Amino acid sequence: MKQATDFIVCEAVDYGRAALLRLRSQDPLPVIKPGQFANVRVDGSPSTYLRRPISIHEVDYASNDITLLVQKVGEGTKRLAGMKCGEKVNLVFPLGTGFTMPSEGERVLLVGGGIGIAPLYYLAIHMNVEGLKPTLLLGGKTKDDLLRLEDYQKLGDVLVTTEDGSLGEKGFVTAHSVWNHREFDKIYVCGPKPMMKAVARLADEKEVWCEVSLENLMACGLGACLCCVEDTVDGHVCVCKEGPVFNIRRLKW
Amino acid sequence: MTIDLGRGLVLRNPVMTASGTFGYGEEYTDFVDLSELGGIIVKGTTLNPREGNPYPRMAETPSGMLNCVGLQNKGVRYFIDTIYPRIKNFDTNVLLNLSGSTLEDYVRGAEMIDTLDKIPAIELNVSCPNVKQGGMAFGVTTTGISQVVSEVRKVYQKHLMVKLSPNVTNIAEIALAAEAAGADSVSLINTLMGMAIDAEHRKPKLSVITGGLSGACVKPVALRMVWQVAKAVKIPVVGLGGISNAIDAVEFMLAGASAIEIGTANFIDPAISVKVAEGMKEYCERHGFQRVSELTGILDA
Ligand SMILES: Cc1cc2nc3c(=O)[nH]c(=O)nc-3n(C[C@H](O)[C@H](O)[C@H](O)COP(=O)(O)OP(=O)(O)OC[C@H]3O[C@@H](n4cnc5c(N)ncnc54)[C@H](O)[C@@H]3O)c2cc1C
Ligand SMILES: Cc1cc2nc3c(=O)[nH]c(=O)nc-3n(C[C@H](O)[C@H](O)[C@H](O)COP(=O)(O)O)c2cc1C
Ligand code: FES
Secondary structure (H helix, E strand, C coil), rough: CCCEEEEEEEEEECCCCEEEEEEECCCCCCCCCCCCEEEEEEEEHHHHHHCEECCEEECCCCCCCCEEEEEEECCHHHHHHHHCCCCCEEEEECCCCCCCCCCCCCCEEEEHHHHHHHHHHHHHHHHCCCCCEEEEEEEECCCHHHHHHHHHHHEEEEEEECCCCCCCCCCHHHCHHHHHCCCCEEEECCHHHHHHHHHHHHHHHCCEEEECCCCCCCCCCCCCCCEEEEEEEEEEEEEHCCEEEEEEHHHHC | CCEEEECCCCEEEEEEEECCCCCCCHHHCCCHHHHHEEEEEEEEEECCCCCCCCCCCEECCCEEEECCCCCCCCCHHHHHHHHHHCCCCCCCEEEEEEECCCHHHHHHHHHHHHHHCCCCEEEEEEEEECCCCCEHHCCCCCHHHHHHHHHHHHHHHEEEEEEECCCCCCCCHHHHHHCCCCCEEEECCCCEECCCCEECCCCCCCCCCCCEEEEEEHHHHHHHHHHHHHHHCCEEEEEECCCCHHHHHHHHHHHCCCEEEECCHHHHHHCHHHHHHHHHHHHHHHHHEEEEHCCCCCCCC
């Protein structure tokens, strides 16, 4: 069941271009699936009138904590990322449908670009619980974009690309050598749209099952306003409700 | 808290949710007990299915938003066969917002809706600014509105609410024409035509360049129009545009509204509609009004 709940910031880590916020609720959390998101109210300014959709990065049911990884893009995300411990923030969650979990024994690749790595963390945790160790291919402009790398390394085999070559292989995630010598049964992608399209093309060529997580502009987050639609083989569908995760076969990319 | 808008449309309280912002009500049942609302007005429906405009369909603006959804919906037939059975037993008034691009579309749609027991009223949308033939052509002239309202009136027996466009020079004139043509009530305002530009990329932010402005920023304009229309017509006026809390709602009542609708504010707080209903009750108690209907038009001006 969806809810609108006040959380208190209980941990805030500033990474410069992004920040990690650990938020605590007084009430038990509902079940949250990897790939689902929260619509976050940023109070206090006419330029942050609507909520901001942010993926669930991590969940701790024992202490009722949700962690978000927020990249400072504009007003809203800057304010959010600047929140201090003890401050209050309201979340409407859990929204969307989330990723399809792989089956036992499948070889999975998670591809993240920029802040798109955020939901993959929670996804990888779930895979670990199911006994799967995913390969994570994470890309950034520079090494500073690759947040919490040591933590990701605990969840699977981490491969890195940076556009400036400051870490891992130089170039885009689609240029990484792993594509030439490893095979996968399922690929999960989240990142900027051009990057997701490029990975989707690769997956399509290799005829590998692939899901991408879209970041369309949203208003309600509940499937009510029809602002966030993506053009699919079934027509315009709401990314907030039927997505944000889509199998690439459904998209008209 | 009861409000009688006439011809069988009786609301438990003055608060309804605005078309296009509340889906079919189902999207909000985790947050709102629908039986605590006067009514819900479902998404704008047209005779034939519409895919709506391409993405991007929204842009945030200071204290508001622009949208150009373009009446995406699956058509009246689909509504009757698939959606209506799911929502007809909601313990509140379910109104259908009917839109069209030709006179025949409106009339055929209204005839079909007339057969639905649990839909006590149509909100006739002659004011959608987001599609080329979204009915706004009908809503911006007195002859256009007379024509569509009188034709629909002939085939529709229940409460006919006509939703007015603010994109006109004299809204009172349009409201009078709707009243004369047989409307049981008028609701206003629909969105104000607007535009947003991404200067960095020198591109419009909306796929079809212009869109409809809504949210807190439109409230002063909406309030003025409700006041002008309420002075002009005798039928009940339903006020909306930027209502974000109970005091905003009370202001619309004072300006002459008999009931109100909440739109964009549902996106910010999905439970706002019931909070507004509670807050209006509290206002009445605090100021010694027995009935919320006493607030209508008592602005001390
Ligand atoms: C399902 C979903 C999950 C998301 N998860 C995360 C996450 O985990 N961490 C994170 O940091 N961000 C995430 N985003 C993106 C985030 O919502 C936007 O960055 C944010 O809304 C921008 O708000 P702002 O006020 O900072 O910027 P604004 O001032 O609103 O905009 C600044 C710039 O960002 C662009 N922008 C605005 N909204 C979006 C958007 N939704 N996607 C892409 N660009 C946008 C605008 O076009 C503009 O150029 C997610 C988006 C979606 C839809
Ligand atoms: C995303 C969106 C979709 C809308 N769709 C419709 C619609 O289908 N039919 C209609 O009559 N009005 C539609 N409207 C207009 C609202 O019902 C309302 O008239 C307007 O938003 C002003 O009220 P508000 O400021 O409280 O939102 C829509 C508004 C928004 C924001
Ligand atoms: S954001 Fe409103 S329908 Fe998706």
